[in-house]
Amino acid sequence: MRQPYDSVKAFLDVFLRETKRMTSRPIYFYGIVFAPLFCLVFFTTLMKDGLPHDLPIGLVDMDDSQTSRTIGRTLDSFDATHIVARYANYTEARQAVQRNEIYGFFYLPKGLEQEANSFRQPKVSFYVQYAYLVPGSLLMKDLKTGAVLLNAAAMRKQLRAKGLTDKLAMDFIQPIVVDTHPLNNPSLNYAIYLNNTIVPGIMMLLIFLMTVYAIGNEIKYNSARDWLERSNHSILLALTAKLLPYTLAFTLIGAVVDFTFYVLLGYPCNSGIWPMLAAMVLAIVASQALGIFFIAAIPTLRLAMGFGCLWGVLSFSVCGFTFPYHGFYPFIKGLTYLFPLRHYYLIYVTQALDGFSMAYAWRSYMALACFMLLPLLLLIRLKRNLIHTNYVP
Amino acid sequence: MNILQRLLDILRIWEMETRLIFKDQGVLLFIVFVPLLYPVLYTLCYNKEVLHDVPITVVDQDHTALSREYTRRLDATPDVQVISLSADIPDALQSIREQRSYGYIVIPNDFSQNIHQGRQATVSAYCDMSGMLYYKAILSANTNLMLDYSERIRVSRAGNATARQDELTNRPIDYEEVYLYNPTAGMASFLIPAILILVIQQTLLLGISMAAGTAYETQSFSRLVFTRRKRHTLHIIMGIALSYFLIEVVNAAYLTLFIPYCFNLTQIARPLTIMAFMLPYLLACIFFSMTMSALIRNREITMIVFVFTSVPLLFMSGISWPWSAMPAFWKGFAHLFPSTFGINGFVRINTEGATLHDVRHEYLMLWIQTAFYFITTYLVSRHILKITLRKRQ
Structure with a gap:
């Protein structure tokens, strides 16, 4: 048994x-x-670090004016971006991306300040590589914010000239804001x-x-x-x-x-x-x-x-x-x-x-x-x- | 021995090793079937590239024509889909709990009043953080909609006379964003090239180690001893490397040329550049694997030893976590593996259209690794041969 x-x-x-x-x-x-x-x-x-910061980017500043320098400083102040180099033209910057020295760059054309002041709508561009997805999407967010801020600054200049107060100008510039709340992981x-x-x-x-x-x-x-x-x-x-x-x-x-x-x-x-x-x-x-x-x-x-x-x-x-x-x-x-x-x-x-x-x-x-x-x-x-x-x- | 005899000797070893490879199911599994099948399975998972229609709910506390329009237009974006209106925030949370939605938007009750009175209105977006892509989709849908709304509202407030004036009101400085190399910011185009390259190293590592383990188990002690006749260590290494190299050339062509073509992944490289780059990569991988295989004393443990390393190796290459944010120690550690340089070089050649000159750092490092691991393979093999011969006597 x-x-x-x-x-x-x-x-x-x-x-x-x-x-x-x-x-x-x-x-x-x-x-x-x-x-x-x-x-x-x-x-x-x-x-x-949780979230990558100070991702290397480049700046192609063809204008070299007060405005363009302000943009450089603004971009550098963002958490995710860090301007590591300035390039003489688009091709040089693109090659730097291909060498993996930078993940993207901001292009400021010649005559930017002058055209902005005389209402001729100059155009800035920013290029972000997406072969590396995480740095790509983080940079795109910041560079876009940079461009929107640049616009806002130009608008505010116009509005001040028209005699609006800063508060009224802000309401005009940004009539709607979206505030995002990533639930339970606020710092992403x-x-x-x-x-x-x-x-x-x-x-x-x-x-x-x-x-x-x-x-x-x-x-x-x-x-x-x-x-x-x-x-x-x-x-x-x-x-x-x-x-x-x-x-x-x-x-x-x-x-x-x-x-x-x-x-x-x-x-x-x-x-x-x-x-x-x-x-x-x-x-x-x-x-x-x-x-x-x-x-x-x-x-x-x-x-x-x-x-x-x-x-x-x-x-x-x-x-x-x-x-x-x-x-x-x-x-x-x-x-x-x-x-x-x-x-x-x-x-x-x-x-x-x-x-x-x-x-x-x-x-x-x-x-x-x-x-x-x-x-x-x-x-x-x-x-x-x-x-x-x-x-x- | 003259050169011809040496070559014949190498070719004989190549023939013996190739026969052994094709007789061994376990080695074949890793050298042939995994590289064939695995990329296909992987690409199928990611092939939709981008996430569309993330289900969300909207808490509309405003109940006005404006807030309803916002909801409708949100639903119309490709990124999100409004599956229902939630009565209140607890209701919206409940929907997330039941995994029916991945976020909710709150339109506050002063939304339309603020807009009509020229004050800044706020919309709040809450995102479930279980996946970064959910967050990205909800954020980008709302940001784009907000920018669009802002432009319309500014135009209506400015009271301009011409369309050109409207344009200038909205964008005194125009901007454009350019997604380089992966225009849809797709997941497959970003991840698959890295995986294809990693597969080559890992399957070689597994295949060669498994062959070494078998030889050790079956008392031949080492794959390096084919005959009773004493052979030159260098010839043996060259012969074995040649047999794997010829097989891997076919694999590499399949992985780096056929798969991207088949699944429509970004590929702007010249095939010749890819081939030139793959040469040192394959050699580095083969000698790296031959060195590592000396550690293996048993067939099956190779899988326990090496398979899990694929995940850390993928991260070490900097493809998902940016290289610039990696701690120095891991950067140094990553230099030991061919995959680090293989992935970075290939992604930039394949996806970013870089030339060999642009990836010269990676290219050089791969040749250095080839030389380094060739020497280690030689030392390890000589050592093993010596022991084997002593045991034989």
Whole structure:
């Protein structure tokens, strides 16, 4: 008769066996601890400024007048821009863009001041490269503001000449203003926007790989039968006992990530840290489940791992934090449900960023939980593979 | 040995290595299938380039003909779509909670009164910050509409006699904005060229390391030992590099010429310039990968070791986070990888139409990397060969 006590003993046995395997080779430390923490340090230090400022731009001043010098000073005073060079003509400035010395430039034609004073409507232009999108769009905003201000100054001059007070002149110049409120990230901090998804995304990629590797290794080195025997031939016990050490280790890393984001760096966490920790644990287990599914469906270690890579790397584009869900083709919209990172991202937005009640995120929590059911479909197949498959390099 | 014998020796090694590559499914997966398939999947995600019709709601507290017109014209912009009128701000927030909309506009109750009385009117835009593109769309729709409204209002107040006077009232100094190289500010045109180049380095790294790992596992200890006969280290390196180089030439042509053509991405480069630039890039990648592959002792761990680095490497190149805002330490670190210079050079050649002269810094750095990694490959290989031969004896 098998006692419940036997199962506990078997569980502990397999659990300890796995921890021994994990400490036997450096790759486990690399994949579980080093890689995620390296990325955490890399991305938080890379974007520590939050929003890039003092982006290099150029000025082509053909006029060299009082007005044109004022424009130069105004542009330089903006947060995002910094005039690093002056060029003699358009071609020189364009070549500087192509050499990557500047991201854009402002062109002031000859006779600007004179024509403006005599109502002949001179034309200024600004050129911003968009091959690098982030600096491009930040600069475009500032340079456009610069042009609007330049106009406003010229209008005010006219209006003053007509005898209007400055207050009345402003009302005339700017009859409508739009004030924008970026909700919960008022400084448009890119670190908050990107890191919250990138770092967990890299963790999930590594979890796919480590899970597939841990199981596939047993097939490769012919230890799968020993593993199953120790687990009393229960595939469920075998899997849970084997993968629990990874769950615990990744949870610890996940907690370090959450602590760094929400406590150390003060990223918005309007839901409190617990829902995010819960989401992290769910995402970790969901990714492990997906890993089991991969190796059960494709019993060849390298192909299953290759599939894990594909899934993990595609997660970043498909989860919709860079190019949004709305812009996808319909069939890609359908695919997004199959990526745990998509659900994690939705939870992050609803909970930590916007601080809405958990009721609005339950679907995503449920979706992550549903991934855990995925391996159940292929348990029998996996067991058969573990016993009968021979490794082919 | 005379030159002819040396060449024959190199060719023999090239033949053996090429045979090995095409026999090994795992290596083929990375050297052939991933470069073939991956860019297509990626481009499909981003191919819509720009985000249209971001769903928003409007809180119209003014209820006048003017405020209704503003709402209608907002809806007519390509950037946003007004999905409904919200009764009040809590109602608008509820719509965001349910992920039906990504922002709301508040038109205050003194909007039309202010305009009619010649005072400055305000419109407030609130944006969900889960994706920067939502914010950009809502901001640009409102800013453009505001500028347009302002011009109309100024004209009506000025009471001019001619159209030319109207023009001068609005823009005493005219301005034009020019989007260089990526006129729609599209996501695919900006990101895909960088990814194409990164794919070359990463697949080579994975393929070559996997081959090295296999050789190590199958007791031949090193890919470098093909026969019992002693061979010149230099010949072995050249032979192996040649076999990867010839395969990558085909890949590079597919990635840098065919994919941009296929998906209609910006490409204003001369094919000859691209080819000339790819030469040192491929060589640098091959020798970089051959050096790194010395670390690999096992087939499958290559994926755990290298795949996640794609994400940090993409950021290190300065394609998404501007180079000018990067901390000095990471700038220095980025110099180690061919992808940094490969991406920057290629984007500027491909998207900005730069000449080799314009990207001479990157071009030179790639040649320096080629030389540097060639030497490291030589040292590492000689070391491995020595150990192998000692073990054989």
